[in-house]
Amino acid sequence: MAIVYKSFPVGPLQCNCTIIGNTDSGLGYVIDPGGDAKKILETVRSMKLEIQGIFHTHAHFDHFLASADIKDATQASIFLHQSDRFLWDTLEYQCQLFNIAYKPTPPPDFNIEDEQDLEHCDGTCIHTPGHTPGSVSFYFEKEKLLVAGDTLFQGSIGRTDLLGGDFNALKKSIQQRLYSLDESSIVITGHGPNTTIGREMTSNMFVTYNS
Secondary structure (H helix, E strand, C coil): CCEEEEEEEECCCCEEEEEEEECCCCEEEEECCCCCHHHHHHHHHHCCCEEEEEECCCCCHHHCCCHHHHHHHHCCEEEECHHHHHHHCCHHHHHHHCCCCCCCCCCCCEECCCCCEEHHHCEEEEECCCCCCCCEEEEECCCCEEEEECCEECCEECCCCCCCCCHHHHHHHHHHHHCCCCCCCEEEECCCCCEEHHHHHHHCCCCCCCC
């Protein structure tokens, strides 16, 4: 299985969107399409992938702004953890708060389950609540690649002062789930530059391995 991926910032809040796929089968996924649908679809075409699912790390608006357009173009199903459905139902209101144009987005087709397989790319869904109750990270073990959404950043962590946030839950998610992964794993964060698990374990001032 040959896995390829590209990650790049999209939308008004520069959310990192990741496209990952299997070159043998030509099947793949879009994770966190937070805007710039045209750019995402052009990248999908350049990677010669057929998108099988649109996965979301959580239900804040800046990770969803292009979901409707990507679904229309690819007919792929939308996936979200059930615990974030209450946030999904407020997407229009979230956009209004930031004066962002809202495009009606169909409800998720399927719930994301903890340890669910992303079979086309040999990946695993990891429920990492804290930033939101339904926050999820996606780990591709053979590639040593983690798509962490807004759970873990380079030198920082996701906010927990927003609706549904819980610092203790976030700390537990990072220490028990993410810091148990291979230390050399690359972390694609929800916003900003990549990091590694090992770097954050030792230098993240908010949540270190033994804090």
